[in-house]
Every structure is written in C-alpha cells, then in structure tokens.
Amino acid sequence: MIATSRKPRAFAPDPDAPGRGCDIPNCPHQGEFRAPKSRSTLREFYWFCLDHVRAYNASWDFYKDMSPDEIEAELRADSAWQRPTWPLGRLGAHARMDEALEAELNAFAFGQHAKPAPQAGAPQELREALGTLELGWPVTLDEVKTRYKELAKRHHPDANHGDKGSEERLKRINLAYATLRGKLAANQARTAETVAD
Template sequence: MTTRRVPRARAYAPDPDAPGRLCDTPGCEELGCYRAPKSRFALNQYFWFCLDHVRAYNAKWDYYKDMTPGQIEMELRADASWQRPTWRLGSNGTAHSVQEELLRDPLLHMDGRRPHVAPFETIEAPAELRQPLGVLGLTWPVSMDTVKARYKALAKKHHPDANGGDVAGEEIKAINSAYTALKLHWPAEERQAARG
C-alpha cells in the first residue's frame, strides 16, 4: 500500500488571498498575485506585485533603512521579547517591589522550624521555657531534635576553640543552661531517642 504525499505549495506560489488585480508597478500588465508590505510602519498593508516585481521589491527591501545604530539596537532588543513590554523581575510593571501579600506562606512550607503547626495558629510556650527558647532563637512548639540541632550549631559557633581561644564564657554558659532547661522538659523516652 502506497501513500500519496499531499503536494506542498511552492515558496513562490501565488498568494491565495490575492485580490485579482493588476500589479502595483506602474505600466505592468501582469496580475498582482504576490504581496509585499508597504513599509516597516505598515507591515499589514500590502502592495500586490507580479512575480518579477515582487522579487525586485524584496531585493531592495531594508527594514532598518534610515534608522540610526541606536534605533537598530533598540529594535533588536525589543525583538527578543516579541515586541512586548517588559519590566524588572518583581516589579509587576510598576515601580513597587514585590508585594508582601504575594509572599505569604499560610502553610508554612518555607518555615523549616514549624511544619506541623496549622496556619496562623498561635501556641504559647510554657512560662519556664520562654527564656531558654529565646536564648537558642527558637519558637514554640519545637521538637527535641530541633533543640539539639540548634544547640550544637550555637555551641560550635561560640566555643572558645572556634574563636581563637577567646573565652565567650557568658554566652556559652547561657546556651548550655538553656539547652539543659529545654532538655529536661521532654519525656525521658524522647530525650533518649534524640540522644541516639
């Protein structure tokens, strides 16, 4: 079984929308079956030429004629965005920065410390834990694993060996005492799991 290919129109085939009038070149008696834009300012308005005259017109066509190099550069840059208006990322076409409303995170996906807390839900920390949480820079509720990770990071940062032998005595004491207070708050089994 052989399949026949549908013949494709040749590149120089007459325009099917040709108005059926004579070529727009003065004195030419041929039918104007080929369109060409009148100018770069009127790309949707056409001259209708015969094949010989449309070839001659296309050979002389220069879209950038009479433009300065700066105008040509601006035209090329506009072509990169299909002649559509553009603006800086985040400005949304205005001079304002990204609106805070667009950055809301009601499900707290971007807040790694509290993924299990419902949106806008406020849970107050027990009174005896507020000061230790503040020292470690944590918010309530918090897991023992998070407390342990934060403690390790702060202890490493403020350890005298990490600071060229300088003694950061008060800071490291506050961090250690905050961690101890928080650690004692959790049941023994969770403390054991965090230790392992």
C-alpha cells in the first residue's frame, strides 16, 4: 500500500480565498493566494493568482523604510513574540525597594530616624564607623553584628547585579564593622578583667 501525504503543497490555493479575480488589473486568473497589504496592516490582504503572488513575495520587504534602530527594536520584539519582557531579577529588586521605602515611611511616621547620628559621648575614632553602620552610641557588639548582617545583605554586589557603587559601599561597611568589632571586643575583655579582679 502506498502512503499518501495529506499535507497540502506549499503553492496550494488558500481554502479561505474569496472566489474572486486576481487583484492585479487585467489578470484573467482567480485570486487564490493572499498577501498582506502593508507592514502596518498585516491582517488585510491582496488576493493574487500564483504567478502574481510569487512576484509580490519576491519584492516584499518588511523592513523597507525603517531605520537601523527600528529594525533592531522589531527583531528584539519578535524574539519574545511581540510581548513585553523585563530583565531577570528586576521585579524582585523593585519589591525590595518598596519594602525599604515602606520601612522608611513607618520610621518617619513614628518619630524614629533611619540613620541615628552618633552621640557626643562616642569615642572620636568610632564616629565614622558608627555613621557608616547607621548606629548611635552607646552600642553593643550584638547590635553591631545584627546591623552589619543587614547592610551586608542589602549592599552585596550579587544582590545588586554587580553594581560598583554597592561594592564600594560594602567595602566601607566591612571596614566600619571591623573597627567597631575590634574596639568593642577589647572593651568587653577589659571589663571582664576588671570584674575578675
């Protein structure tokens, strides 16, 4: 038994043809093949005979009269099926920004300050580190560790798509944390020795 293909030939007439003559004037053949009228009206068609649709297709240029930037934009849109797209992770970053803004507004509404200034009693060598970690004085080592973890997570380059500004900010945070940790740990050790004596 010979298998027959049910797939229509590439040049088979369109089954939705309106049953009228070719749209080329003085052509005696039926218009059985459709072709879009223009780039902006792709759902409106001319109906041509086979010879005229071949000639029309050979001369068709979708990108005619478009600038290189417009062609690039069209190609990018086609790669996503003409649907809008967003960079990966951007929506998550936007949500984090909303949470941070809400926290700032709540702090303002209840009379709290997001960045307390170091008090006058803070040692001079710790004031810059306290300002970097946004802490007031006096402060405990546990408070410093907790604040460091929050800021390190927020400003880590991996969480900010490799942003150089975040990387520099994280370096300053690390330096401030090391300064405060060293000074507070030394103070705790001195206090423990004094209590032991």
